[in-house]
């Protein structure tokens with residue numbers, strides 16, 4: 067049988083999926099053990115023991131100086147920035163994208179601007195944001211908004227324009243005015259696509275968040291990683307990275323499930 | 338004055354002449370079927386009746402008034418595909434038009450008004466034979482059922498003119514027969530004026546009250562876009578015969594070969 071026609075069964079697929087992770091863990095474990103055997107104080111490749119104790123210290127014991135549980139505090143700060151940033155970006159993307167997608171007049175006025183904005187490398191304007199909005203929360207949220215909104219706007223507009231022309235004509239023959247065309251045809255069909263766009267933008271959003279936190283912040287996951295880097299504290303950095311990855315996966319899956327739940331027609335191929 | 342008047346109508350896209358010198362008078366309640374070679378401008382003619390396209394020259398009038406320049410609730414349409422809204426169930430799809438009409442801002446009906454509208458909706462769904470599928474999504478329906486839904490969605494608005502662009506083109510012959518009965522029944526009940534494009538000359542010959550054949554009279558093999566199509570036959574249904582059928586058939590397929598060459 068041709069290779070392209072050979073599909074793995076459920077159990078095999080699961081094993082194949084897990085195998086690379088196991089291999090990576092094993093390689094890391096072996097390398098770490100070797101280094102630790104040579105030098106028990108080695109910081110570069112901490113073992114499981116060092117990492118659990120670091121997590122224990124960061125997440126389940128009060129910080130001696132501030133009395134906070136640092137990891138939770140960092141998580142809360144970062145998620146809050148991410149949530150507000152993505153919330154604003156998605157709302158903007160929805161409004162601008164819908165208008166651009168459906169109103170030729172809006173498109174003529176806004177599309178060139180949106181395209182240009184989406185070409186600006188967001189990190190290049192981070193200094194401007196710091197200067198304009200100060201070093202507080204606002205500049206970090208703004209970086210996420212500016213970094214993700216223009217691309218999502220374009221995406222939403224594109225999705226609206228991909229709706230079959232026939233539908234647009236049809237709803238007009240049912241007597242819809244422009245407002246009704248937007249609210250009853252375009253908006254409901256574009257919402258699940260917006261959620262998909264948010265899922266795709268979460269990667270860049272994390273990037274901008276961590277970059278902003280690394281440069282100017284007092285708390286946050288990115289801040290912590292870059293802070294402890296000075297002490298070569300790989301035992302903190304690695305668990306933090308794993309934690310961020312887990313958070314990203316959970317958020318992504320939650321969005322996917324939301325999409326399934328709210329829009330049964332979308333995932334069943336009804337578009 | 339007739340219901341629809343087409344007077345020396347031309348349609349060109351750039352240097353391509355699609356339709357030339359169309360003349361036609363249609364009375365209210367007529368059921369016209371349009372046949373013709375692929376690419377000769379039948380859909381373009383429907384688009385002009387719908388207001389999606391304007392004429393290049395000539396006159397197109399509804400009760401003496403120029404046709405509105407954009408689609409409205411008086412002129413319904415059923416396309417070959419993509420005519421129903423994928424994000425609404427069967428019932429919501431049919432309800433949509435009534436909601437849009439009664440609630441310009443919200444676009445949704447509630448309470449008593451909704452119940453009343455739903456009575457109408459359910460009766461319409463019943464009459465197109467979709468009663469068992471009321472709460473299904475369009476993607477759960479077969480092609481024929483989707484077309485029934487599109488027809489119900491249009492008919493519930495009681496449009497003055499209904500345009501059908503190869504509505505049954507994708508259906509197998511058995512189901513087509515059912516659909517013919519359905520459309521004839523709704524036509525008799527509502528008295529709507531119908532224009533239906535079909536590729537099936539047989540269908541055109543027996544359905545409705547009037548057959549319009551779109552064809553090119555002149556053809557320049559070097560420059561196929563130099564001449565447009567016009568109405569070559571305008572026949573009342575019932576006064577047709579086999580000989581005529583054959584001659585239309587051969588003329589249309591000759592044009593089709595020229596157009597695709």
Ligand SMILES: Nc1ncnc2c1ncn2[C@@H]1O[C@H](COP(=O)(O)OP(=O)(O)OP(=O)(O)O)[C@@H](O)[C@H]1O
Nearest residue numbers: 350353355373374375376377378379380381382536
């Ligand atoms: N927007 C447009 N711009 C340029 N040419 C167009 C446009 N729309 C249609 N045409 C041309 O007009 C001609 C008629 O097209 P139309 O879709 O009306 O044909 P039709 O008779 O409906 O064909 P079919 O039976 O295949 O549906 C075609 O040659 C097509 O290329």
Ligand SMILES: [Mg+2]
Nearest residue numbers: 379380381502
């Ligand atoms: Mg056509």
